[in-house]
Each structure stands twice: as C-alpha cells, then as structure tokens.
Amino acid sequence: MASPAPVLPPVRDVALSLSVDTPVRAVTQSTVITENFRGVDLDRGRLNLGGYEWILDKVDALTPIPHPTTALRQPIIRPGVICQMAGMSSDWAARLCSPPEDFALIGTLSWLRENTNVFLARGSEREPISSILLPTHPDAATWSTRLYSALKLDDDLPLPESLQGVVLDGTTAAQYLAAIETKVVIAILDRSIADQTAGENVVQYYNSRGNPLSLKHDVRWTPTPGIEALGFWIPL
Amino acid sequence: MNRIDDAMKRYALTQEIIENGIELVRVSDSPGARFDSAVRKLVLHTQSEPPDYWMDLVGCARAVRGRLITQPQPIEFNPSIDSGVSDLIKESSRLKHRVSHESSQIIRELAKSAEDLLSSAPPVSEILLESIRELGPEKCVIVAANSAAVAGLDRWLRKHGVSVASVGQLQRDGMFVSQAYAVGPPRFFPSSLVTAPITAALTYLFPSWFTDRSIPSSALASHAEGGIQIRPRFYSVGDASKSDEVITYGAISEADLIPQPIWSTPPVTLKRARPGEVAARRVLLSGGYSMFLDDGDRIRAVDPTQQPGGRISYTHVDSVKIDTYLLLRDGATDRQASYDAALALMGARRDDVASTQAEWKNKLQARLNRLGETRALSQLAALGLTTLDRVEAWIDPTLARPKSDRDFALLLEWLDIPLQPTFRLATDLARKRARASANIAAQLEDAVDAMDVSVLERDGHVRLAAKSTGFRGALATRVLAISPNIEFVQRHEARVLMQDRGAKWLE
Numbered sequence: 001m002a003s004p005a006p007v008l009p010p011v012r013d014v015a016l017s018l019s020v021d022t023p024v025r026a027v028t029q030s031t032v033i034t035e036n037f038r039g040v041d042l043d044r045g046r047l048n049l050g051g052y053e054w055i056l057d058k059v060d061a062l063t064p065i066p067h068p069t070t071a072l073r074q075p076i077i078r079p080g081v082i083c084q085m086a087g088m089s090s091d092w093a094a095r096l097c098s099p100p101e102d103f104a105l106i107g108t109l110s111w112l113r114e115n116t117n118v119f120l121a122r123g124s125e126r127e128p129i130s131s132i133l134l135p136t137h138p139d140a141a142t143w144s145t146r147l148y149s150a151l152k153l154d155d156d157l158p159l160p161e162s163l164q165g166v167v168l169d170g171t172t173a174a175q176y177l178a179a180i181e182t183k184v185v186i187a188i189l190d191r192s193i194a195d196q197t198a199g200e201n202v203v204q205y206y207n208s209r210g211n212p213l214s215l216k217h218d219v220r221w222t223p224t225p226g227i228e229a230l231g232f233w234i235p236l
Numbered sequence: 237m238n239r240i241d242d243a244m245k246r247y248a249l250t251q252e253i254i255e256n257g258i259e260l261v262r263v264s265d266s267p268g269a270r271f272d273s274a275v276r277k278l279v280l281h282t283q284s285e286p287p288d289y290w291m292d293l294v295g296c297a298r299a300v301r302g303r304l305i306t307q308p309q310p311i312e313f314n315p316s317i318d319s320g321v322s323d324l325i326k327e328s329s330r331l332k333h334r335v336s337h338e339s340s341q342i343i344r345e346l347a348k349s350a351e352d353l354l355s356s357a358p359p360v361s362e363i364l365l366e367s368i369r370e371l372g373p374e375k376c377v378i379v380a381a382n383s384a385a386v387a388g389l390d391r392w393l394r395k396h397g398v399s400v401a402s403v404g405q406l407q408r409d410g411m412f413v414s415q416a417y418a419v420g421p422p423r424f425f426p427s428s429l430v431t432a433p434i435t436a437a438l439t440y441l442f443p444s445w446f447t448d449r450s451i452p453s454s455a456l457a458s459h460a461e462g463g464i465q466i467r468p469r470f471y472s473v474g475d476a477s478k479s480d481e482v483i484t485y486g487a488i489s490e491a492d493l494i495p496q497p498i499w500s501t502p503p504v505t506l507k508r509a510r511p512g513e514v515a516a517r518r519v520l521l522s523g524g525y526s527m528f529l530d531d532g533d534r535i536r537a538v539d540p541t542q543q544p545g546g547r548i549s550y551t552h553v554d555s556v557k558i559d560t561y562l563l564l565r566d567g568a569t570d571r572q573a574s575y576d577a578a579l580a581l582m583g584a585r586r587d588d589v590a591s592t593q594a595e596w597k598n599k600l601q602a603r604l605n606r607l608g609e610t611r612a613l614s615q616l617a618a619l620g621l622t623t624l625d626r627v628e629a630w631i632d633p634t635l636a637r638p639k640s641d642r643d644f645a646l647l648l649e650w651l652d653i654p655l656q657p658t659f660r661l662a663t664d665l666a667r668k669r670a671r672a673s674a675n676i677a678a679q680l681e682d683a684v685d686a687m688d689v690s691v692l693e694r695d696g697h698v699r700l701a702a703k704s705t706g707f708r709g710a711l712a713t714r715v716l717a718i719s720p721n722i723e724f725v726q727r728h729e730a731r732v733l734m735q736d737r738g739a740k741w742l743e
Contacts, residue, residue, distance in 0.1 A: 108545070108546045110545055110546075111545075111546060118240075150549075151548075151549065151550055171539075171549070172549045172550070172551070175551075175552055175555065189456070190432075191427075191428055191431045191432040191454050192246070192407045192428050192432035192541070193407070193428065193539065193541055194403065194404060194407075194426040194428055194541075194559055195539075195555075195557060195559070195560060196426075196427060196454065196455045197555045197557055198455075198555075199454055199455025199456050200455045201555070202455070202456065203455055203456060203459060206459065214461070215461050216461060222461075222462075223461055223462040224247070224462075225247070225250070225251050225254070225462065226246075226247040226250040226251055226254075226462075226464075227247075227462055228431075228454055228456045228457055228460040228461075228462050228463050228464055229456075229460055229461050229462055230456050230459050230460040230461070231461070
C-alpha cells in the first residue's frame with residue numbers, strides 16, 4: 001500500500017511498442033480488461049484487444065503482462081475511503097493496471113476470501129479490504145495479492161521471487177515459516193487452540209537462526225494488549 | 237455477534253485476566269493425602285523393580301490418583317473412582333502374597349487408603365458446590381480436565397443447574413458467564429485456558445497434596461513483546477492443622493505420578509532398519525487403538541475447534557502431540573486405498589496393469605537381491621538415473637512408477653522390459669491414483685464436516701460412516717500417548733490401526 005504507483009508511459013506509446021498477441025491489461029473508466037493485444041489504429045483512434053475495439057482516448061492505462069492470460073473483463077474497482085486517505089486514488093488507473101504482485105496470504109482459502117471481503121471503515125465511509133489488497137481470483141482481471149491454501153502449499157513451493165511479504169495465517173501455514181524467504185513474513189497464531197506446537201516451532205526457529213528485533217523500536221509497532229508478538233530477523 | 241465483536245471480547249477478557257490474575261484454591265484433603273502418600277511410596281519402591289510385574293498396580297494407582305484430582309464428585313456420582321478402587325484392591329490382593337514383606341506392607345497401605353476414599357466425599361466437591369451456590373449457577377461454568385471428567389462432573393452437577401465443559405468446548409462455543417471454576421491444577425489444562433480466557437475470572441480448585449502449582453504460558457510468552465504473565469493468588473481452604481503436609485520420598489515428581497501409558501513392546505536397543513522396514517513410534521489412540529507412526533508423509537489431523545471446511549489439516553509427523561486428533565482410515569492406509577481405487581478406475585485394463593506392474597517390481601527386487609544394493613545402484617547411476625534414493629520405494633506395490641519419465645524409461649531398459657505397454661499403463665495408473673486420492677480426501681472432508689464434534693471431544697474418538705463404495709469408513713481419534721522408543725516395522729504396517737490395551741489406565 002505504501003509503495004509508489006507504477007509510472008506507465010502514455011497509452012498511445014505503449015500500444016505502438018507492442019507486438020501482436022502480447023498479453024496486456026487495460027483500464028478504462030468502467031472496466032479492467034486482460035486480453036491479447038491485436039493492434040492499434042491511430043487514424044480511427046481504436047485499440048484492438050482480442051478482436052474487440054476500444055476507443056483509444058478512453059483507455060486510461062495499458063501495460064503488457066508477463067504471463068499468458070485468459071480473456072477477462074471486470075467492472076472497475078473504485079478507490080474507497082482508505083485508499084483515498086493513503087493518497088492512492090490519484091494514480092488509480094496505473095495502480096489497477098500494473099499492481100505490484102509482491103504480497104501473499106497463506107491459510108485456509110475459503111476463510112481468506114471471506115476475510116478480504118470485510119470492510120474497513122473510517123467515519124461513516126467504508127471500503128472492502130479486497131479493493132486495497134486486490135486478491136487473486138479466477139474472475140479477477142487485475143490482482144496484487146496471491147492467496148495460497150496452506151493445505152496444498154507443498155505443491156506451490158518455492159514461492160515466486162517477486163514476493164516481498166507473506167502472511168502465514170494459522171497453525172498449518174505457520175509450519176512453513178522456515179521455507180519462506182521473502183523480506184517480511186508475518187505468522188499469525190491462535191492462542192485459543194490447545195495445540196501449542198506451532199508456537200514452539202517458531203520459538204525453536206528463532207533460537208536456532210534468529211537475531212533479535214524489537215517491534216517497538218525497530219518496526220515502531222507496539223502490540224495491542226493481549227497480543228504476544230515475537231520479532232526477529234534471519235540472514236538469508 | 238459477528239466475528240470481529242467476538243475477537244474484541246476475547247481481547248477484553250484477556251486484559252481482565254492479566255489485571256486481576258487467577259485464583260488457585262488448595263483444598264485440604266486428608267484421605268486423599270494418605271492415598272497420595274501411599275502412591276508415592278509405591279512408585280518410589282517399584283522404580284528399581286521389574287516393570288512388568290508392577291505395571292498394572294502402578295498404572296491403576298496413578299489413574300485413581302488422577303481421577304481424585306479431575307473428578308472430585310461425591311462417591312455416589314463417581315463410578316470411575318469406585319471402579320478404579322476396586323481394580324486397585326483386586327490387583328493388590330493378587331500381588332501381596334507374591335512379594336517381599338516390605339513390598340506387601342506398601343501394597344496393604346495402598347489398598348487400605350484407597351478403600352477409605354470411598355467412605356467420604358472429597359473435600360474439593362464441597363468447596364466447589366459452595367462456590368457455585370454463592371455466585372449463582374447461571375453465572376459460572378465448570379471446566380473439566382478431560383472428557384471422562386466432563387461426563388463425571390456433569391452427572392453430579394446437572395441438578396445444580398451449572399454447566400460443565402472441556403476447554404475445547406468452551407473455546408469453540410464461547411460462554412457468556414463471568415467466572416470459570418477449573419477442577420484440577422493448571423498443569424492438567426491447556427495453557428489456552430489462561431492465555432485465551434473465556435471468562436473474566438478463573439479459579440482452579442485442587443487438593444493441597446498436589447504439589448505442582450506452576451501456571452502454563454503460551455509458547456511465545458517468555459520471548460515475546462507483550463508476553464502474557466498471569467499472576468496467581470493462592471488460597472488454602474480446610475483444616476490446615478491435620479493437614480496433608482506432602483511427604484516427599486526421594487526424587488518423586490508429579491511427572492512420575494500422573495497417569496501414564498503402558499508400552500506393550502519393551503524398549504529394544506537401536507538397530508538398523510532391514511529392507512522394507514521403516515523407523516516408527518507407537519502412538520496410543522483413544523478407543524483402545526494404537527498405530528505405528530513413521531517419519532514420512534504428513535498425516536491428516538482434525539481440529540474440532542474449527543468450523544466445517546477448516547477442520548482437516550495435514551500435519552507434519554513431528555507436530556503430532558498428545559491430544560492431537562488424527563484421522564485414520566479403517567483397514568487400509570491411504571496409500572493402499574488410493575491404489576485399490578486407482579486399479580478399479582483402470583477398468584478393463586486392470587489385469588494388464590496389475591501384471592506389468594508386478595513384472596517390473598519383481599524383476600527390480602530380484603536384481604537388487606542378486607547384485608546387492610550397492611552394485612545395483614552403481615549400475616543404475618552409470619546409466620544416468622538421478623533419483624536413486626527412491627529405489628527402495630519403487631518396489632512398494634502401491635507406488636505406480638518413478639516420478640521422472642527418464643528414470644523410469646532407463647530403469648525398464650536396465651530390467652530388459654520393453655518400454656510399452658508397461659510405461660503407458662504405469663503412467664495411466666499414476667494419473668488415476670491422483671484422482672482416486674483426491675476423491676478419498678473429498679469424502680473424508682465431507683464426513684468430518686458432518687461429524688458431531690462434541691462427541692469427538694467427549695469420547696475421544698468418532699467413527700465416520702462410509703458413504704460411498706471404496707471408502708470403508710475412518711476413525712477420528714485423539715492421541716493419548718506417543719512412545720519414546722523407536723521401533724522398526726514393515727512399511728505396510730505403519731499407520732494402520734491396531735487394537736491395543738496400552739491406554740487402559742489413561743482414559
């Protein structure tokens with residue numbers, strides 16, 4: 001969220017630089033599209049994406065995407081109260097078009113999806129967490145946060161190198177702490193479950209490889225009363 | 237109440253417990269103290285004796301002592317003390333004429349003190365009832381240490397209008413009362429009772445002859461910022477004069493006195509695994525079962541505190557602990573079951589695949605026997621096979637084929653077996669196996685979602701009914717004990733449910 005918006009060249013320039021059949025993402029006033037680029041007609045001011053023509057001037061952002069894609073259209077997500085507060089709304093089209101793919105949530109997939117639909121509120125306004133995190137979804141034409149099922153994580157390892165931060169939610173996910181090599185890893189453990197193994201494993205990992213890190217002084221986060229937090233760093 | 241409100245409330249309760257601390261009420265109990273002292277003498281005396289001889293008497297004595305702590309209800313509501321004491325007296329009279337004079341005196345005192353337990357209600361029960369009446373039964377909840385104690389205490393307290401629950405039940409269902417009375421010392425309960433409290437006030441009640449009064453904390457607490465330290469407040473109740481000053485005999489700690497499992501195989505000196513064997517630990521399971529847990533694939537566990545959809549997890553073998561609930565299939569292991577189902581999915585080619593699979597596996601085994609493992613492996617390495625550490629597993633009939641196409645082709649060539657149809661059939665079998673094992677997983681998940689988790693917590697195990705063909709049913713069962721000894725067992729014996737009486741004095 002704190003990362004600066006991507007700086008994208010003007011749509012016209014991007015379109016002229018693309019070769020045919022490059023997978024692209026485009027953002028208009030109302031829609032986010034992923035399609036294969038088919039061409040641009042400057043005389044008529046038309047952009048051809050997968051055989052459909054779009055008015056070039058109404059396309060706010062366009063960028064090639066590295067991975068092949070299925071054709072998707074998704075109504076545009078508008079910046080809510082939290083995004084506006086964080087100053088993200090001004091470069092919104094560029095952010096939607098080329099969001100950082102650097103964050104992942106690992107846990108029980110159905111719960112992660114449910115939880116990203118929760119609203120954050122400020123005053124009388126509210127915004128779903130999903131419009132900030134842009135979680136992956138089969139129907140999502142744009143996404144920023146990968147969601148992984150902890151049960152099937154073995155099949156997904158190693159995680160993509162583009163990831164900067166990972167949240168391990170719950171006991172099963174926390175078992176993978178030592179296998180994750182992103183800059184920041186946050187493991188969330190539930191004290192109310194009887195099995196303390198996950199916590200013991202974290203402490204063991206800390207004792208064997210960790211270097212002390214003060215959350216209060218180094219990260220400037222003071223845990224809310226009732227939360228026990230252990231911060232440490234590991235040389236990679 | 238939504239989940240966010242619920243979480244906020246839990247943090248508020250944690251805050252209150254941190255500020256107010258918890259109460260530990262030690263209740264004077266002379267008959268119990270006399271029995272405890274007799275058990276201590278027995279345990280100390282038999283430490284240097286042959287274990288088999290004393291196993292049942294010591295096991296039974298520890299069980300009765302444990303039940304005195306966790307189930308202090310009056311004797312007419314206490315069949316578990318009643319039956320425990322009569323088992324103990326039976327076992328004492330069986331032994332007392334066959335042992336030395338000193339031993340027989342210890343046994344006699346044990347039997348006498350046990351018999352006296354039946355003549356009066358344990359003092360903890362009176363203090364508990366007084367506390368409930370004083371506060372009002374609707375304002376408190378009684379927390380029991382295990383499922384047998386939930387059933388026992390509930391039988392007695394139901395007519396007093398107070399609810400009895402295990403920590404697991406409370407964590408799952410929540411409870412909107414202000415005070416919890418835990419029957420037993422903190423050691424008998426998971427740390428979550430104090431670190432993730434369900435009530436604003438918590439009191440533990442236990443007989444004063446129980447010596448371990450430490451309070452558990454979360455695994456992170458001692459290292460963490462904001463680590464939760466709970467302040468105990470001690471109270472002694474009852475007549476301290478004729479009190480039960482604990483007589484300590486040598487180095488007997490609580491760990492020697494709490495109920496323990498019986499390991500049916502005596503410890504063996506460590507040896508190496510023979511071909512086809514794996515190193516495993518015996519795990520005692522609720523319901524009178526055990527199994528050998530090898531250090532292999534992750535194993536299915538059930539978390540009854542979770543909602544449907546999130547109850548099954550795959551746990552690393554070293555994360556399996558006492559009170560973990562495992563999900564085990566009847567009869568065949570997962571590996572065998574998905575292999576059988578995959579064979580069935582092969583349809584008309586079933587016999588072809590069975591015979592080609594048998595051919596290459598038998599030939600491989602024969603080669604290994606003839607050449608010896610070292611020579612065979614070096615020949616294979618010379619051919620360029622890269623996954624040689626798996627050769628042992630390739631012989632396993634339930635494994636369809638080596639993962640690497642190249643290695644499998646080279647292996648068949650080395651065995652003088654034409655590539656086709658063996659390669660194609662084995663590949664198809666592997667594909668069908670993946671499908672079959674996904675089916676089995678889905679069926680287990682449905683069965684666990686439909687399961688009554690309160691029964692699982694009460695009884696320690698639940699049998700899951702079979703719904704479709706190829707699924708013979710499964711058992712969700714609590715781990716009661718894990719053997720400290722490593723044994724070597726045949727690969728196909730690992731993770732298979734067996735009948736076992738080793739947990740007789742545990743449940």
